[in-house]
Amino acid sequence: MKKLFAVILSLAMILSLAACGGGASTDRSEAPTEKPAETPAETPDAPAESSGDPIKIGVYMPMTGTNAGSGLTEIQGIEMAIAEANAAGGIDGRQLELITYDDAGTTEGATKAATRLIEEDGVKVILGSFQSPNVLAVSELTEKAQVLHLGTGTGATWTNIGLNYTYRATANGNLPVGTMVEELVDLGKKSIALISVESDYGQSGRSAVVAGAEAAGIEVKADLTYQSADTDFTGIIVKAMSAGADTIVLYGLGNEMAMIIKQLRQNGYEDLIFTIEGGANSEIFTVAGASADGLVFAAAYVIPATPEEAATPLMKEKLTAFYEQYGEMPYSDTFYRGYDQAALAIEALKNAENVDDGASIMEACKALSGVELLGGSFDFTAGTGDGLTATNKYMIMDGAIKAYDKAALEAWEG
Amino acid sequence: MFTFPVILRLVIGALMIGSVYAVLGMGYSLIYKATGLMNLAMGDFLMLGAFVGLTFYKTLGLNIYLSFILTFVVMFIVGYVTQRYLITVLLNKGASFSYIILCTAGLSMLFQNGVQLIWAPFTLQFPAIFSKASVPFLSIKVAPENLLVLAIATVSAVALHFFLNKTRFGTAMRASALDQTAASSVGIDVGLTKGITWGLSAALAGVLGMALGPVYGVYSALGAMIAQKAFAGAVTGGYGNIYGAVIGGLFYGFVETFTAAYVSTAYKDVITFVILIVILSVAPNGIFKEKVIE
Incomplete structure (x- = not known):
């Protein structure tokens, strides 16, 4: 009987690991592969001859669980940037080698992965996930080990706190909040009902929204929170709709925010809804569908329907490459x-006096300025850990993400 | 906040989510009553049903009624096979009940990771079943999908009641649950009835999961929190009593919805589970005083 039981559990574990395989070429939680990222077939230049040991770059990312889709996509961006760098000859003739571990979206998983990357794999740079609590947890390890750590979470809590080795490769969540408040003012909204997720990300964003709204003279008539595992939001929605506010502001990510939008419409809410970068998530369309029309948001970037509709030439180039691959x-x-976090790491490695010395790589990253990437122009010289200072305005209309258009939104509101 | 439209909207929301807990809770209770076992993969049956339904309705383009029927059949087979060729085999080899519970926990992992491997590790869109996002109902607007879930839950509960009480097979199932030896001695195939019990539980959960697809999207963790609340409902009603599961599920639907609206949105889950602990402390056999199987 014990044998049979062991077989069943083993099968469960095998499937758990196998499920990680959907999309990325490097992994995994128990048996990491260590290889240079593959060069896309369409890359015109053949990889240059490498000399010396490869430079190891570690990655921790959710590759299983509810955030796996976003994690695997982030790895695809990393792989593209690394493949481009390797095709161009690497760093001083040394190829870049990715070592990727699944953190399963948990803080515990992230710290375990980072510990292994630092102590066993000896990586020079760690590329962290988009989950701010995990970035914050790992930052303690990277500060101690003097390993450059580039995260992509937007929670405001892990920059501006005196960390030397941790940098943000996307917009600080407070940045789109300011832009979203501008949108609220522009559309004449005098009061809001705020719904935010009960997490580090959500609550730091909630504080920023409340402060930004009050500074702009907008009254917060309801301040509600939900748990990320929730599925039914009737109570919150009814409370928000009954608050007598001009509009509803959401601060969350992924599936649950899409469910709130859908359930708002299903409960008869027909006005505009405001949010930040979560509005760019594909789950807004897959779950909320047509209910997403009338969503106004601020974000560093969005995924258009086709590469041709990209906001900048660089985005178009990378999206085209992605689509072809x-x-x-x-x-x-x-x-x-x-893509941006890997490209920033590569820039730091290129500029570092000694690519085998963590302090040297960190100093090179800290000195980066005017690096034009997908998120905008990065400048880390302020020493706060943040590199972007501007973000963009968008809306969803007729089932597609479009540039913010006040006249169109006012017409939609009727 | 205390106007008729607000309360009506809350009541409909509470009925919808409460009926989801109720149907899943009936599945827990059916299995426990018929086999004395606890199945920790009930939420995953619901989730798997959503993926299977999505495949029939969206991928294969079948009509919605046929998709529901085929989902019921597929999930029935999943539940039946699980009982006959996994649970029974383990029990025949002398596995204790705690091993079986652990096995269903492993099964839960298997299902969750399996759907990520077979379908996708991210949320998939279940196309809207109805053309309108909301329809007028008295003085408010409600989602037709919510009404569908409510209707499926109601029909499931009523059908199950008649199946258990008015059919020969239902009587055989109840007889097997009461005394397996006596049931066998009068010619009832106890093993078959157990398998069908698991099949029915999985099928009901699966059909409900498919109905929830357009509301929540389809993803591997779809059943996780729902299963916890449904379990709480089943325990509160009296674990093993399907009517208790219905009452318990509806009770937590109302507690959760009205707590979020009138008390605290942040602590609605805490309040829900505190109530469960209190009920377990003062009435461990639940509302219907169901005897706990040792």
Whole structure:
């Protein structure tokens, strides 16, 4: 009987690990592969001859669980940037080698992965996930080990706190909040009902929204929170709709925010809804569908329907390459984040006096300025850990993400 | 906040989510009553049903009625096979009940990771079943999908009641649950009835999961929190009593919805599970005073 039981559990574990395999070429939680990222077939230049040991770059990312889609997409962005660098000859003739571990979206998983990357694999740079609590947890390890750590979470809590080795390769969540408040003012909203997720990300964003709204003279008539595992939001929605506010502001990510939008419409809410970068997540369309029309948001970047509709030439180039490689558009904007974090790491390694010395790599990253990437122009010289200072305005209309258009939104509101 | 439209909206929301807990809770209770076992993969049956239904309705383009029927059949087979060729085999080899519970926990992992491997590790869109996002109902608007879930749950509960009480097979199932030896001695195939019990539980959960697809999207963790609340409902009603599961599920639907609206949105789950602990402390056999199987 014990043998049979062991077989069943083993089968469960095998499937758990096998499930990680959907999309990325490097992994995994128990048996990491260590190899230079593959060069895309369309890359015109053949990989240059490498000399010396490869430079190891570690990655921790959710590759299983509810955030796996965004995690695997971020890895695709990382792989693209690394493949480009390797095709161009690497760093001083040394190829870049990715070692990727699944953190399963948990803080515990992230710290375990980072510990292994630092102590066993000896990586020079760690590329962290888009989950701010995990980035914050790992930052303690990277500060101690003097390993450059580039995260892509937007929670405001892990920059501006005196960390030397941790940098953000996307927009600080407070940045889109300011832009979203501008949108609220522009559309004449005098009061809001705020719904935010009960997490580090959500609550730091909630504080920023409340502060930004009050500074702009907008009254917060309801301040509600939900748990990320929730599925039914009737109570919160009824409370928000009954608050007598001009509009509803959401601060969350992924599936649950899409469910709130859908359930708002199903409960008869027909006005505009405001949010930040979560509005760019593909789940807004897959779950909320047509209910997403009338969503106004601020974000560093969005995934358009086709590469041709990209906001900038660089985005168009990378989205085209992605489409040619995978035959579809990226699942989420974490593709941009992944590409940017790897590209920033590569820039830091290129500029470092000694690529085998963590302090030297960190100093090179800290000195980066005017690095034009998908998220905008990065400048880390302020020493706060944040590199972006501007973000963009968008809306969803007729089932597609479009540039913010006040006249169109006012017409939609009727 | 205390106007008729607000309360009506809350009541409909509570009925919808409460009926989901109720149907899943009936599955827990059916299995426990018929086999004395606890199945920790009930939420995953619901989730798997959503993926299977999505495949029939969206991928294969079948009509919605046929998709529901085929989902019921497939999930029935999943539940039946699980009982006959996994649970029974383990029991025949002398596995204790705690091993079986652990096995269903492993099964839960298997299902969750399996759907990520077979379908996708991210949320998939289940196309809207109805053309309108909301329809007028008295003085408010409600989602037709919510009404569908409510209707499926109601029909499931009523059908199960008649199946258990008015059919020969239902009587055989109840007889097997009461005394397996006596049931066998009068010619009842106890093994078959157990398998069908698991099949029915999985099928009901699966059909409900498919109905929830357009509301929540389809993803591997779809059944996780729902299963916890449904379990709480089943325990509160009296674990093993399907009517208790219905009452318990509806009770937690109302507690959760009205707590979020009138008390605290942040602590609605805490309040739900505190109530469960209190009920377990003062009435461990639940509302219907169901005897716990040792």
